[in-house]
Every structure is written in C-alpha cells, then in structure tokens.
Amino acid sequence: MSGATIDRRGLLGAGVAATIGIAGQAMAQGAVLAPGVSKADLAAALKAMRAVVGDAWVAGDAESLRPWSKSYTPDPTGRHAPVGAVAPDNVEQVQAILKIANQYRQPLWPVSTGKNMGYGSTTTAAPGQIILDLKRMNRILSVDTELCTALVEPGVTYQQMRDYLDEHNIPLWIDVPTVGPIVGPVGNTLDRGVGYTPYGEHFMVQCGMEVVMANGDILKTGMGSTKNPSAWQAFKWGYGPYLDGIFTQSNFGVVTKMGLWLMPAPPVYKPLVVRHKKMEDVARITDAMRPLRIAGIVPNVVLMMGAAYQLAMFHRRGEVTTKPAQVSDEEIAQFAAQHDLGMWNTYIALYGTPAQVAESERIIRGAFAAIDGDVMTQEQMKDNPWFHHHATLMRGGLSLEEVGLARWKGAGGGLAWFAPVAPAKGSETQGQIDLAKQILARHGFDYTAAFAVGMRELHHIIALLYDKSDPAEEKRADDCYRELVTGFGDRGWCSYRTGVHAMDLVAAQYGDTNRAVNAAIKQALDPNHILAPGKSGIA
Amino acid sequence: MRRWMLMALALAAPASAQTGQSLGQTLAQRSPAKTYASICAYCHGHNVGPIILGRKLPVEYIQAMVRAGRNGMPAMRPTEISPAELDALAVWISKAPKDTKEHGQ
Ligand SMILES: Cc1cc2nc3c(=O)[nH]c(=O)nc-3n(C[C@H](O)[C@H](O)[C@H](O)COP(=O)(O)OP(=O)(O)OC[C@H]3O[C@@H](n4cnc5c(N)ncnc54)[C@H](O)[C@@H]3O)c2cc1C
Numbered sequence: 001m002s003g004a005t006i007d008r009r010g011l012l013g014a015g016v017a018a019t020i021g022i023a024g025q026a027m028a029q030g031a032v033l034a035p036g037v038s039k040a041d042l043a044a045a046l047k048a049m050r051a052v053v054g055d056a057w058v059a060g061d062a063e064s065l066r067p068w069s070k071s072y073t074p075d076p077t078g079r080h081a082p083v084g085a086v087a088p089d090n091v092e093q094v095q096a097i098l099k100i101a102n103q104y105r106q107p108l109w110p111v112s113t114g115k116n117m118g119y120g121s122t123t124t125a126a127p128g129q130i131i132l133d134l135k136r137m138n139r140i141l142s143v144d145t146e147l148c149t150a151l152v153e154p155g156v157t158y159q160q161m162r163d164y165l166d167e168h169n170i171p172l173w174i175d176v177p178t179v180g181p182i183v184g185p186v187g188n189t190l191d192r193g194v195g196y197t198p199y200g201e202h203f204m205v206q207c208g209m210e211v212v213m214a215n216g217d218i219l220k221t222g223m224g225s226t227k228n229p230s231a232w233q234a235f236k237w238g239y240g241p242y243l244d245g246i247f248t249q250s251n252f253g254v255v256t257k258m259g260l261w262l263m264p265a266p267p268v269y270k271p272l273v274v275r276h277k278k279m280e281d282v283a284r285i286t287d288a289m290r291p292l293r294i295a296g297i298v299p300n301v302v303l304m305m306g307a308a309y310q311l312a313m314f315h316r317r318g319e320v321t322t323k324p325a326q327v328s329d330e331e332i333a334q335f336a337a338q339h340d341l342g343m344w345n346t347y348i349a350l351y352g353t354p355a356q357v358a359e360s361e362r363i364i365r366g367a368f369a370a371i372d373g374d375v376m377t378q379e380q381m382k383d384n385p386w387f388h389h390h391a392t393l394m395r396g397g398l399s400l401e402e403v404g405l406a407r408w409k410g411a412g413g414g415l416a417w418f419a420p421v422a423p424a425k426g427s428e429t430q431g432q433i434d435l436a437k438q439i440l441a442r443h444g445f446d447y448t449a450a451f452a453v454g455m456r457e458l459h460h461i462i463a464l465l466y467d468k469s470d471p472a473e474e475k476r477a478d479d480c481y482r483e484l485v486t487g488f489g490d491r492g493w494c495s496y497r498t499g500v501h502a503m504d505l506v507a508a509q510y511g512d513t514n515r516a517v518n519a520a521i522k523q524a525l526d527p528n529h530i531l532a533p534g535k536s537g538i539a
Numbered sequence: 540m541r542r543w544m545l546m547a548l549a550l551a552a553p554a555s556a557q558t559g560q561s562l563g564q565t566l567a568q569r570s571p572a573k574t575y576a577s578i579c580a581y582c583h584g585h586n587v588g589p590i591i592l593g594r595k596l597p598v599e600y601i602q603a604m605v606r607a608g609r610n611g612m613p614a615m616r617p618t619e620i621s622p623a624e625l626d627a628l629a630v631w632i633s634k635a636p637k638d639t640k641e642h643g644q
C-alpha cells in the first residue's frame with residue numbers, strides 16, 4: 001500500500017465534522033417551487049402522499065432529502081435539487097401519487113434505481129419537483145429460462161439480477177453499464193444507456209413495458225395487453241404504432257415493469273484488447289472496426305478507450321502532470337506506456353464455440369495487423385487492471401472501479417458526460433478530438449474521452465472531470481459543457497443523451513418541429529404537466 | 540481462458556452472502572456483510588474509496604456518510620439501503636477487522 005493512500009485517509013478522517021451540511025445546501029430555506037405551486041400546495045401534496053406510502057417513505061425537509069440531492073453534475077445556481085421525495089411500494093401507490101400530483105399540480109420526477117451518475121442522479125431538470133423514487137419496487141417478476149427473458153420492476157439492480165441468476169443456477173448473462181451494482185435495467189434502458197456484451201444496446205434488447213399514464217391508466221405495450229400475453233417478452237412490436245420508444249428519455253408516463261432479453265452464457269468467452277500508439281490512429285481504428293461490427297464478426301459494443309480516460313480511472317492527475325493547464329498528449333503517452341497502455345485501447349470480446357471464436361479471432365487479427373495494432377489476450381495482459389476491468393464488463397460483470405474518474409481532478413467529485421454521436425467513419429474522429437480539446441483547454445479541463453462503436457455509429461464519450469468542491473470550477477465546468485454542446489452542434493455532432501443541467505440546450509439542437517411534436521404528445525398525455533417537466537427539454 | 544473461468548468461480552458468492560430473493564418478492568433485509576459486498580466493497584478497497592474496514596470509524600459517521608455522500612462518494616437513499624440495513628451495516632463496519640484482500644488508492 002502506498003504512502004499516498006495513508007495520507008489521504010488521514011485527510012478524510014479529519015473531515016468528519018465537515019460532512020454534516022454538505023448535501024443539504026441545495027435544499028436551502030427558500031427552495032424554488034414549480035410554477036403555479038404554492039408552499040401550501042407542496043405541503044398538502046406531501047401530506048397526502050404520506051397517507052399513501054407511510055411517513056417513512058416521504059422526504060420533505062433538507063435533512064431527510066440529503067440522499068436525493070447529491071449529484072456529480074454542475075449546478076452552480078442550485079436549481080436542480082428536488083423539494084421532496086416519495087417512494088411507493090407498488091403500482092396502486094404510484095397511481096394514488098399521480099392523482100395527488102394532478103390535484104396540486106405538483107410535478108414528480110420518476111427514477112428507477114436513481115443512479116444516473118454524471119447525468120444528474122436524483123436531481124431534476126426544472127426546479128420544484130418531487131422525486132418519485134421507484135427503488136423499493138424491486139421485484140423480479142419472471143425469468144423464462146427457455147426464451148432467455150426476464151420481467152422486472154424499476155427498482156431491480158443488476159446486482160440483484162446477477163444474484164438471482166446465480167442463486168438459482170441459471171446460466172444466463174446480464175449486460176451492464178460500467179456501474180452495474182447500484183444501477184438497474186429499467187432506469188438504464190429508459191435513458192437509452194449501453195453496456196459492452198453483444199446485448200449492449202439496451203433498448204434493442206428491451207421487450208414490453210407496463211406504464212402508468214399521468215391520468216392513472218395502465219398501458220401495457222407490445223403483446224402485453226392482449227388476452228393471453230404469453231409473448232409479451234418475446235415479441236417487441238405488438239400491433240399498430242410502436243409505443244415503447246416514446247417512454248424512453250421522455251416524461252410521458254411512469255414505467256412500472258419492463259421486459260428484457262438475456263444472453264445465454266457462451267461456452268467460450270475471449271476478451272481482447274487492440275493497442276495503438278498514436279492519437280491519430282483513431283481514424284484507422286474506426287474504419288477497421290466498422291465492417292467487423294456491421295458483419296457481426298465483432299459482436300459486442302466496442303470501447304475505444306483513450307489513454308487519458310483510462311489513466312483517470314486509477315490514477316490522480318497529480319501523478320501525470322504538475323501543470324494546471326490541459327494535460328498534454330506527450331505527458332499522457334509517457335505515463336500510459338509505463339503502464340502497458342496504448343494511446344488507444346480498443347476492447348473486443350468473442351463469444352461462442354471454440355471454432356467460432358478461433359475463426360473470428362483470425363479475421364480480427366488480420367484486420368488489425370494491417371493497421372499496426374497489437375492484439376493482446378488475457379494471458380499476455382496478465383494482471384493489467386484496465387484489461388481486467390474491461391474483460392469484466394464485456395462478460396456483464398459487476399464493477400464500480402470506473403467511479404475513480406470522479407477523483408482525477410481534486411477530491412471534489414465533479415463529472416458530467418458529454419456524448420455526441422457521429423457515423424462510424426474515421427473521417428469523423430480527428431475533427432471532434434481537436435474541437436473537444438480546444439474547448440476543454442479554454443476552460444482549463446483535460447480531454448479524458450473514449451469512443452463507443454455501436455453498429456454504424458460512434459458515440460464520443462467525453463468525461464468532463466472537475467473539482468466540484470470549488471464553486472468557481474463548478475461554474476467553469478457548466479460553461480464549458482454548454483460550449484461543448486453548441487460547438488459540436490454547429491458541426492452536426494449532437495448528443496444522444498445529456499444531464500439535467502443541459503436538457504433544454506440539447507433539445508434545441510433537434511429543431512422546432514421535433515420539439516413541437518413532443519410538446520403535443522405531452523399535452524395530450526399529461527395535460528397538467530406533472531411528470532418531469534424539463535426532461536429532454538419537454539416542458 | 541482456464542484462468543479466467545477459475546477467477547469467475549472464485550468470485551461466486553458464499554451461501555452467507557445470498558439474498559434469497561424469489562420471484563415476485565421484494566428484496567428482504569440483507570445481512571451487513573451482503574450489503575457491504577453488494578455496494579461498498581466495489582469502491583472501498585477497490586481503487587475508488589479509502590479503506591473503511593478495521594479503522595473503528597464511528598457508527599454515526601458511517602451513517603452520515605452513506606446518507607449524504609461526499610465528493611466522489613455517492614449518497615445512498617433509504618430506498619437503496621433501508622434504515623434497518625444501514626444501522627446493522629454501520630455497526631458491522633465499525634467493528635470489522637481489516638480485510639487484507641482490499642487495497643487502497
Ligand atoms: C463512472 C461511470 C460510468 C458510467 N458508465 C455508463 C455506461 O457504461 N453506460 C451507461 O449507459 N451509463 C453509464 N453511466 C451513467 C449512469 O450511471 C448509468 O446510465 C445508470 O444506469 C443510470 O442510472 P439508473 O440506471 O439508476 O437510472 P435512473 O437514474 O433510475 O433513471 C434515469 C432517468 O430515466 C428516467 N426514468 C427512470 N426510471 C423511470 C421510470 N420508471 N419511468 C419513467 N422515467 C424513468 C428518469 O428521467 C431518470 O432520471 C456511468 C456513470 C459513471 C459515473
């Protein structure tokens with residue numbers, strides 16, 4: 001154990017007295033209420049909700065609201081913290097809460113596991129909202145071992161899924177985002193999140209929902225509302241317009257059940273990393289990867305991890321540079337080389353019979369040999385912690401190691417994801433990197449980023465890491481994020497998802513007609529606008 | 540590959556750490572060891588958070604930390620870790636010996 005660790009612990013121990021009163025600050029006395037809602041309305045709504053779920057499951061004062069107020073995202077003006085939280089145990093209670101919300105016009109922000117870290121967690125896009133916390137509803141309703149499907153409630157975590165499958169000896173895999181243990185399939189899928197096995201595009205492997213509408217009606221999508229809904233988790237589309245999509249990244253209903261598909265554990269699992277030495281290699285890697293992904297030879301959602309992002313997981317900034325200005329490629333390259341990392345580390349995994357895996361590996365090795373990539377195996381990477389981390393993710397394993405990112409720049413725990421999308425073409429990469437570096441440097445932040453290659457698209461995943469304990473830096477991070485959104489938008493690269501602090505800004509980039517259609521759907525389904533006003537820029 | 544499979548086996552939970560959840564039922568109160576393993580241990584002693592076992596940290600401090608979070612440490616809501624689970628967990632952590640498999644950084 002290093003000396004640095006021990007020093008750090010002493011420091012933390014000294015912080016005991018300082019803990020009290022940190023998260024409470026956002027929910028100060030004069031908290032902003034939702035438009036048209038009086039203090040008396042809020043109090044009456046909370047009182048009525050207590051009668052539904054019991055006193056223990058409603059929070060309405062600064063002290064009890066603390067756990068719902070903590071977020072990594074920037075909130076320099078304190079407008080995102082909730083004014084209350086209510087936690088139902090079942091669908092009937094959800095309906096009763098919606099009725100109360102309609103009566104008092106008190107908006108509710110639904111969350112499932114509520115750990116949308118770096119996108120706002122349990123804070124809200126517009127002020128004055130009560131968190132509708134569905135975490136207590138954590139029943140695994142069914143697991144079909146023949147069809148390899150499950151039906152779950154919103155509060156189910158990936159840890160619970162894994163435990164259930166293991167305890168019942170069911171040889172199915174789950175697919176997790178990087179922070180699996182404390183998040184879950186419903187919240188992740190509804191925000192259109194991703195993981196890293198072949199089932200990584202979560203909305204693609206979602207099948208059937210139960211949704212409580214703002215007026216209390218219960219909608220079952222797909223085959224769910226037919227007389228004998230035996231195919232609810234087997235057939236996504238049902239009949240007529242496909243509705244599931246409008247309940248993702250939206251505020252049109254409260255999802256209370258969701259079906260998902262699970263992958264059978266393969267006979268052989270083989271993780272690989274392809275290392276490249278130069279920043280400019282990114283274009284070649286993308287062009288080599290695209291046909292392999294489209295043809296399914298590389299079956300999983302691939303991460304091309306930049307060295308700076310990798311280092312920020314397990315190291316502190318001070319170990320890599322002493323300068324306050326943006327860390328340079330040279331500094332990163334040098335430190336990365338010492339730790340057996342390339343400037344780009346592309347993680348691929350193969351799944352199947354020994355023969356299938358061997359043939360795919362042969363093709364992949366050929367493709368990367370042609371562009372000077374080192375293809376490395378588990379045996380070669382030995383105990384490399386980064387390889388171990390990604391090998392865990394690509395088999396749906398559970399980990400929270402990557403949260404170390406929040407400590408790259410000071411202890412303050414500031415992190416906001418900026419995630420613009422482009423087609424998976426090499427020509428789309430370098431321009432984005434140059435632009436990101438330029439904007440980040442202007443505000444004094446590092447370029448810590450990765451690309452995820454879906455099938456035909458490239459998600460540029462930029463972790464804006466800042467020290468949230470410094471108010472000036474929090475403000476700079478907020479400004480920087482806005483400039484990233486607009487700067488990238490001007491070049492045609494728009495976000496696939498964003499945090500509560502920037503939802504309106506990103507929505508504006510998708511155009512007036514798009515916004516008007518969303519507004520019309522909102523008006524029809526939730527005329528009192530009680531569900532999460534501001535989510536994805538929908539009022 | 541063999542090595543990989545062995546590692547996966549080694550990670551499988553012992554019986555004491557089971558949740559015993561059955562279909563259609565909510566998660567029952569977890570033992571402190573299980574709560575720690577399912578949440579805290581992924582960060583503490585695992586590169587993200589400082590080691591907290593074997594330090595005799597005060598029970599109230601642990602509880603306050605879990606509910607409020609601090610810097611990189613996310614806050615845990617009573618819906619995630621119930622009040623009863625947290626009471627038991629904080630006492631358990633406070634008394635627990637150091638776990639030599641955990642590492643700092
Ligand atoms: C280090 C790090 C790495 C990460 N890696 C990934 C990654 O690899 N992939 C990824 O996708 N994300 C990643 N994240 C982001 C995030 O933590 C996850 O996406 C997480 O799964 C989202 O939180 P959740 O599942 O608890 O969803 P929730 O917070 O419960 O939900 C997210 C949002 O969806 C809506 N919503 C949720 N439930 C409902 C409902 N029942 N009805 C209606 N609307 C609802 C709400 O707007 C809510 O705010 C990462 C975060 C960190 C800090």
